[in-house]
Structures are given as structure tokens and as C-alpha cells.
Amino acid sequence: MGHTIAEKILARAAGKKEVFPGDLINAKIDLALGNDITAPVAINEFKKTGADKVFDKERIALIPDHFTPNKDIQSAEQVKLMRDFARQQEIVHYYEVGRMGIEHALLPELGLVLPGEVVIGADSHTCTYGALGAFATGVGSTDLAAVMATGELWFKVPPTIRIVYHGNLPPWVGGKDLILYTIGKLGVDGARYAALEFSGPAIGKLGMDDRFTISNMAIEAGAKAGLFSPDEVTRKYLQGRAVRPYNAVLGDDDAPVAEEYNWDVESLEPQVSLPFSPANAQPVSSVVGTEIDQVVIGSCTNGRIDDLRQAAAILKGRKVHPRVRLLIIPATQAIYLQAMREGLLEIFAEAEAAVSTPTCGPCLGGHMGILAAGEVAVATTNRNFVGRMGHPESRVYLAGPAVAAASAVSGVIAHPGDIGGGEAR
Amino acid sequence: MSILKGKVWTFGNDIDTDAIIPARYLNTSDPSELALHCMEDADPSFVAKASPGDIIVAGKNFGCGSSREHAPLAIKAAGISCVIAENFARIFYRNAINIGLPILESAEAAAFLKEGQQVEINLEEGKISELSSGRTFTAVPFPPFMQGIMAKGGLINYIREKQNKK
Numbered sequence: 001m002g003h004t005i006a007e008k009i010l011a012r013a014a015g016k017k018e019v020f021p022g023d024l025i026n027a028k029i030d031l032a033l034g035n036d037i038t039a040p041v042a043i044n045e046f047k048k049t050g051a052d053k054v055f056d057k058e059r060i061a062l063i064p065d066h067f068t069p070n071k072d073i074q075s076a077e078q079v080k081l082m083r084d085f086a087r088q089q090e091i092v093h094y095y096e097v098g099r100m101g102i103e104h105a106l107l108p109e110l111g112l113v114l115p116g117e118v119v120i121g122a123d124s125h126t127c128t129y130g131a132l133g134a135f136a137t138g139v140g141s142t143d144l145a146a147v148m149a150t151g152e153l154w155f156k157v158p159p160t161i162r163i164v165y166h167g168n169l170p171p172w173v174g175g176k177d178l179i180l181y182t183i184g185k186l187g188v189d190g191a192r193y194a195a196l197e198f199s200g201p202a203i204g205k206l207g208m209d210d211r212f213t214i215s216n217m218a219i220e221a222g223a224k225a226g227l228f229s230p231d232e233v234t235r236k237y238l239q240g241r242a243v244r245p246y247n248a249v250l251g252d253d254d255a256p257v258a259e260e261y262n263w264d265v266e267s268l269e270p271q272v273s274l275p276f277s278p279a280n281a282q283p284v285s286s287v288v289g290t291e292i293d294q295v296v297i298g299s300c301t302n303g304r305i306d307d308l309r310q311a312a313a314i315l316k317g318r319k320v321h322p323r324v325r326l327l328i329i330p331a332t333q334a335i336y337l338q339a340m341r342e343g344l345l346e347i348f349a350e351a352e353a354a355v356s357t358p359t360c361g362p363c364l365g366g367h368m369g370i371l372a373a374g375e376v377a378v379a380t381t382n383r384n385f386v387g388r389m390g391h392p393e394s395r396v397y398l399a400g401p402a403v404a405a406a407s408a409v410s411g412v413i414a415h416p417g418d419i420g421g422g423e424a425r
Numbered sequence: 426m427s428i429l430k431g432k433v434w435t436f437g438n439d440i441d442t443d444a445i446i447p448a449r450y451l452n453t454s455d456p457s458e459l460a461l462h463c464m465e466d467a468d469p470s471f472v473a474k475a476s477p478g479d480i481i482v483a484g485k486n487f488g489c490g491s492s493r494e495h496a497p498l499a500i501k502a503a504g505i506s507c508v509i510a511e512n513f514a515r516i517f518y519r520n521a522i523n524i525g526l527p528i529l530e531s532a533e534a535a536a537f538l539k540e541g542q543q544v545e546i547n548l549e550e551g552k553i554s555e556l557s558s559g560r561t562f563t564a565v566p567f568p569p570f571m572q573g574i575m576a577k578g579g580l581i582n583y584i585r586e587k588q589n590k591k
């Protein structure tokens with residue numbers, strides 16, 4: 001009897017021949033991540049364990065990205081605590097403003113996360129790395145402290161829910177639309193405690209950036225991980241990037257799964273998730289014409305180079321609607337530089353968008369674009385809970401970069417196919 | 426572990442971590458500061474109304490959203506003695522156990538309990554009693570492994586003991 005990719009990775013990390021859903025195991029951790037919100041708590045807890053050195057200074061990444069560049073004295077103090085700890089422990093992967101990026105875009109870009117590995121992060125969107133075929137999951141700060149001290153962590157082996165996408169993706173439909181549609185079908189707790197496994201002809205053709213977007217939002221259906229089996233696309237992405245050798249793990253086709261869904265996405269429309277839940281996914285046509293005040297293109301979900309290219313294709317030669325503020329936030333410094341070389345930043349500036357240095361910023365209502373009461377935003381981020389981007393009475397519609405850019409120039413939520421021009425993929 | 430006793434405050438399904446502790450307050454990890462904003466975006470008057478020892482009762486998927494440990498920390502620091510829910514989001518569940526915030530899963534209790542009722546909880550037995558009606562409920566027991574962590578007062582103590590043995 002076969003096993004799912006999640007079971008196979010966890011069995012290996014636990015030093016066992018095989019594991020089954022529900023088993024409690026202790027797994028070796030290949031990489032552990034903390035950010036400027038969660039690491040300070042973890043560092044304090046780490047000190048209480050009695051350990052004086054971290055388990056491996058090359059296998060811990062500490063990334064200040066949420067409130068950086070620091071927005072106030074308190075956040076500056078939090079980052080200072082991290083920085084001091086990183087220096088004292090000689091943590092190799094600590095990155096300052098100017099070198100940093102949003103953690104879930106940065107770590108894969110640096111080749112720090114590899115297929116077949118077990119990665120934990122004190123951040124719920126750690127599941128992003130499932131796109132590379134790593135078992136990656138979000139935990140809390142105390143868990144991170146435990147891993148920094150011991151290099152191991154307990155897990156309950158999750159059951160797997162398999163999602164198979166059939167057909168060819170229509171124009172203007174990408175990874176974001178697939179995952180919003182999926183969360184809409186499953187609900188915010190439809191995959192609670194389970195691992196999602198994404199497969200099928202429609203996603204075989206997707207590039208890594210779209211796959212990261214899909215895995216990133218697995219948590220929005222309550223999932224513990226969102227996995228792809230590594231393929232040629234994965235291998236090419238890792239070429240010249242991987243910091244260590246890796247052993248890819250593939251799922252078995254005959255592995256028993258808890259549930260399997262087969263969806264034809266041949267005629268899927270671009271999706272938008274209405275306030276106040278990522279699971280309120282609707283075809284964009286149902287909300288076309290909704291007036292908006294702000295658009296955010298960025299975040300660990302959609303701040304990668306493919307996302308910026310898509311936005312630029314629509315914004316080229318156009319202006320942002322006079323009533324609208326458009327914020328574009330490349331997710332890492334390397335993406336920023338690439339966008340500059342390709343002339344994308346110029347397109348954005350000429351369209352009268354504001355382009356920011358990498359930061360989580362408005363995604364979590366932290367800084368750099370907070371909404372006032374009653375304001376409405378379209379964002380390529382991953383959560384539209386009450387108060388997520390600012391005032392509890394503001395409203396956020398989640399969408400992919402094409403819908404976001406089309407809406408920014410229209411002043412209302414718009415279908416990218418309706419505004420003419422641009423380049424559908 | 427002791428007997429917990431307090432007044433019930435009810436919340437609905439899918440209470441997310443942004444409702445429990447909005448991100449705008451995450452520039453600090455000081456529990457006493459976090460406590461001041463506990464449940465603010467779900468019920469802005471919650472902190473003013475609740476008394477030490479009170480109990481939060483919610484529907485399904487309590488604590489979904491971000492991994493911020495600040496969520497169970499804020500609840501604990503606000504003096505809430507226990508959270509009872511139909512079920513919990515995965516990371517919140519881990520975090521609560523790891524920091525020692527008592528939580529219980531009981532669909533029956535979550536459906537029955539109403540705001541303002543007085544409840545008594547025996548954590549070891551997972552027993553929840555509503556005092557005026559005398560109704561009792563038994564929560565899903567934790568696996569022995571997690572009981573071990575909780576018996577040590579959380580994950581850090583558990584590890585410290587393991588390290589000392591090495």
C-alpha cells in the first residue's frame with residue numbers, strides 16, 4: 001500500500017519505515033524560521049530551556065519583515081532583540097532591510113528550502129514551501145524555541161486531502177484563482193489538521209510562482225501543509241539555487257487519502273474572495289463595479305516577479321484611477337531589482353502607483369497603507385478578516401494580481417479581460 | 426491541576442487570531458499589554474466585561490488564521506481560565522498546550538452553554554458542569570503525550586527536563 005508525500009517525508013524525518021495518519025512522531029527539522037513578531041517570543045522561551053547554543057546556526061532563519069523598516073520604537077526594539085540574538089548565536093540566515101524580503105518569498109529564493117525536507121516556521125504561511133515538495137508547516141513561538149534548542153519537534157501525522165485540477169486554465173486565471181476557488185469549496189476549516197496535496201494536468205503547467213501562491217493559502221482552509229510532488233519545474237527552479245543536496249520525495253498514486261476532489265477548471269473565471277473570509281470566493285463578474293479606495297499588490301502570496309509582470313502588463317500606458325491608491329510591494333530585494341531591470345518599476349511609477357521596499361506592511365494592517373473606517377481595498381494578500389488591513393469597519397477583497405491591477409485603473413473591481421489590452425497568459 | 430470556575434462568554438464559529446488579538450498591537454509581546462486588547466475585534470467591550478477566571482465558549486475552528494502565540498497569551502493574560510470550543514484551529518491548539526492555556530473540545534458543551542452561565546471545570550477529567558442546570562459534559566481527552574507536556578507546565582519545561590537528563 002502506498003503513502004502520500006506528507007507521510008513519506010515525515011517517516012523519513014522520524015527515522016521510521018512508514019507512518020500513518022494520527023501517529024504522533026518526533027521529527028528532525030531541516031530548517032526553522034521566525035520573524036519579527038514571533039522570534040522575540042521564541043528567543044525568550046529559548047533562554048528558558050537552558051540551552052546556550054542553537055542546534056545548528058545554519059538551519060535557522062530569522063527574518064524581520066512584518067514591521068520593517070521599523071515603524072515605531074516598539075517594533076525597533078523587537079527587531080533589535082532578534083538582531084542581538086542572531087549575532088550572539090552567529091545565525092547565518094538573518095537579513096536586514098536592503099537584503100531581506102518577506103520570509104516566504106525569501107527562503108525559497110535563497111535555496112534554503114528543499115524537496116523532501118521538514119520545515120517549521122513560527123508563521124502560519126510557512127506552508128508556502130509545500131510548493132517545492134517540502135513538508136512545511138506553521139507553528140507557534142514556543143515550538144520554534146523548542147526546535148532552536150533541540151532540532152526536533154513533535155507532529156501528528158496528518159491525513160491527506162487530494163485536489164486534482166483538470167483542463168487548461170483560461171486566460172487571466174492563475175494560481176491565486178485556483179486556491180481561492182479551492183478554499184471557497186472547502187471552507188476555512190475544510191482541511192483542518194489535514195495535508196492538502198495538489199495535482200492534475202492544470203497545475204503541471206504552472207510555474208513555481210503560481211505554485212507558491214497555491215501552497216501559501218493552504219492554511220486558509222485550515223490545512224497543516226499544502227504539497228506538490230516535485231517535477232521538472234521544481235528541479236529547474238532549484239538549479240544553481242539549492243544550498244545543499246536534496247532527495248525529492250514523490251507521493252504514491254495508490255496512497256489512500258481521506259478525501260479526493262476532481263475539478264474541471266477549464267472555464268474557471270478569475271476569483272475574488274469577499275469580506276470577511278478567504279472562503280467567500282466568487283467569480284469576479286459577481287462583484288464587478290464595486291467601488292474601491294486602495295489596491296495592494298504584494299505579500300508572500302503574490303509579490304513575486306510573475307505577479308509583478310502580470311500587473312505591469314495591465315498597467316502599462318495606463319494611469320491608476322484618480323480615486324484609488326495603488327501600492328506595489330515586491331516581496332524581496334532580488335525581485336525588486338529584477339523588476340527594475342525589466343522596466344516594471346518604471347511602468348508602475350508612470351501609472352502613478354507607489355512602490356515600496358519589501359515588507360509585509362499593509363497585509364497584516366501593520367503599516368504602509370492602513371485602511372480607514374468604511375474604506376474598501378482589493379489586495380493580492382491572503383486574509384480579509386475583520387480589521388486585517390486596518391479599521392475593523394474597512395473591507396478587503398482578495399484577488400490575483402491581474403484583477404487587482406485592472407481594478408486599480410478602473411476605480412472599481414474589474415475583470416482584466418474587460419479593460420482591453422494587456423497580455424493574458 | 427485545579428478546579429476552574431467562572432462565567433461564560435460566548436463567541437461564534439471561526440473566531441480568527443486577528444479578532445483575538447489584532448495585528449496592530451503585535452509590536453509588543455508583553456502579555457499585560459496584549460491582555461488589554463483581548464478579543465477586541467470580536468467584541469470591543471470584552472476586556473471591560475470579563476473577570477478573572479471567566480471562560481470563553483466558542484463554536485468550531487477557534488483560533489484560525491495566524492500562528493501568533495500572542496493569541497493564547499492575550500487570553501491567558503486577560504485572566505480567562507479556559508477556552509471551550511467545538512474544535513480548535515491546529516496552530517492555536519498547539520500554542521495553547523505549549524504555553525499552558527487550558528482548552529477543551531466539546532461540541533455538546535459548546536452548543537449548550539449560554540452567555541452568563543456559571544461553569545465549573547475539572548481539567549484532569551475533562552468534565553464541564555453548568556451549575557444552574559446541573560448539566561455535565563465530558564471533553565475529548567488529550568493524547569497521553571500532550572498530557573505529559575501539560576503536566577510539566579508546557580513545552581519549555583518539558584524540554585528543560587529532557588536537556589538536563591542528557
Ligand code: SF4
Nearest residue numbers: 102299300360363364
Ligand atoms: S505578507 Fe502577510 S501573510 Fe505573508 S508573512 Fe507577511 S504578514 Fe504574513
